[in-house]
Amino acid sequence: MTGTTAIDWQSLLLRWSGEWADSLPDGETQDEDDETARRARWLGFPPASEERIAAMEERLGLRMPPSYREFLKVTDGWRHAGEFVWLLAGTENARWHNDESGLADMYEEFLDEDAGPEARREAGMWRRALQLDVESDITHVLMDPEDVDEDGEWAVYTWASWRAAPPERYANFLEFMRDMHREFHRLRAGQGDGEPEFANDTTRRLDTLVEEAGPAVLSGGWERAVKALDEAKEYGRPRAAGLGDQIRRLLGETYMVYFEGLVTDPRYAPELLPPLVAEHARSSQDDSTLTFHLRGAGEDVVSLAYAILDQVRDGAYRYTVDGPFGEAVERARELARWGEADGAWRTLMDALPLWEPLGPDHLAPLGWVADSVLGPLLTPERGRELLSTPRGGQTGEAPRPTAGLDPEGLAWLAEPDPGDNRTCFRFVLVEGVEPQELPGRLADGDGTKLNGPMTFWEAYRRSRRNQREVSSYDDRALMAVGRAGTGWSFAFDGDPAPFDRRRFVSPAAAAGEGTRAVVVWSGLRTRRGSPFFHLSVARDGAEQYAFTYADGEIRQSGEIPRALDPSRYFDDLEDGAEVERSLLDAVAGEFGVHLPRHAIVNGRLHTFATRSWTRPPRNGETYMVIRTGRDEAQPEDGIRTGEDGPSSR
Known part of the structure; x- marks a missing residue:
């Protein structure tokens, strides 16, 4: 059995079904089938026999990819694959899409002579792919028999008109189902008041990883911690995104870095708002998008954000922090503003063990990256050095200093x-x-x-x-x-x-x-x-x-x-x-x-x-x-009639 199909489908699907059943308030099921699934704690159907799978393959003219075949042996179809696909096909209702969506012409129209093989393959998918969505919220799930890996797995594509985005690709059916399980978790994690607490073995395991990440990052062990935080973020666990974004920003990443769940906390706002605001000032003139990322924040935090925005746009934002590390920041700025970037960086790193976090979810000094003088000191290599340096009262082995950026001479x-x-x-x-x-x-x-x-x-x-x-x-x-x-x-x-x-x-x-x-x-x-x-x-x-x-x-x-x-x-x-x-x-x-x-x-x-x-x-x-002048420019010819100036060499 290949690496992609070596999963225990039974365990995954049973766990998913139980989590789904427990997450429903009394009386929420919409039909009798869902109520039956809730009582049975099973979102699937009876398994498909080898004969049924073979008959399906004969009808469709192709052998199914390994991960989908193994799935069918556990359940002949699936309810609620994520939140937007309500019924996923089994052996009887999987069918060729044959451009039922009418999207083939649109995608092919955008192809030009320079289009690569991936773009051409994606455009042709609408005519040849196997359609797995049976009931959905205008969401297509297509499995492409011409996008095949070395294990014989077909890539899965999902597309929804309301997302206004290209199709999302998954390497195989297993990866698609794993992501649908994560999507279910992400949306359930934000349930409102009056609904059952969304707690289960999966959430408890991930929340433990989030709790352990903070001390690990502060002691310099950020690489393992960030993997755990990324997994927890995919499942929508609280604080995971805000913690992980602090690491990503110090590695030089800015895309989709919003410090969600932490930036609106008044404790952390002075450190997390500056990098968020600076990236907004760099990439957008629409300040409503900044407000979007501050939804739920109090008036004090919003006012601070706009004050920082004005300073950043004027080039006047200056990062300050209390204590010995703050004194080092001032020394580093004085060095950096006269071009001594390597000396400024070493000054910050030498003082970093003395830095103190603002709270348990503060992993590193962040506000300095928005400082017009200090911000340019950051490189991905230096960010890794900072993250690898023990700080905030934690102990660990200090990393090797990064090489200087300034060569000798001219x-x-x-x-x-x-x-x-x-x-x-x-x-x-x-x-x-x-x-x-x-x-x-x-x-x-x-x-x-x-x-x-x-x-x-x-x-x-x-x-x-x-x-x-x-x-x-x-x-x-x-x-x-x-x-x-x-x-x-x-x-x-x-x-x-x-x-x-x-x-x-x-x-x-x-x-x-x-x-x-x-x-x-x-x-x-x-x-x-x-x-x-x-x-x-x-x-x-x-x-x-x-x-x-x-x-x-x-x-x-x-x-x-x-x-x-x-x-x-x-x-x-x-x-x-x-x-x-x-x-x-x-x-x-x-x-x-x-x-x-x-x-x-x-x-x-x-x-x-x-x-x-x-x-x-x-x-x-x-x-x-x-x-x-204010509204015009006027060229004039002139002839110099004064004394000769100094001669040139």
């Missing part, structure tokens, strides 16, 4: 980013100053203030909303700031304007007042124009040395250290990425700096707009200014 900039968009970039490194001091060295006026932490694209969209004038001669870089290693700070632009050697003015001298500054602008992999690379180094407000490779030529000044000598790198540009990598390695080695990949690519950093990286127009040079 060479990672020569690698494609996730969307292969970073083919050009520029940055400024300043020694001996804090990141918040960089606007004072690289910007004028209002630009000397840092924006709050945000992604580059969030900062870009916000800057464009407030921009009323754009000049073709201006190149005011929007740059993210942070720490670039011991004693250095950086300003980084991952999407710079086109490089124009004739008008470019390095900001190194201004940035290096009273200290040392390094400017790098690389376009060796650019898709806009010819490849180029610029390096300039200044000390105490004066440029020490610089070189620019552009248009196949090198222009240089000052005494360039041997490690940075451009003649070592530009003999052969067949592989621009390799040349770029070598140059970046040399810069990192010369100055002992690095840039934080995770914060730049995935995190949120403070940003500001620099003064222009290009000189003012000279006499007779034309340029365009675009000024936008």
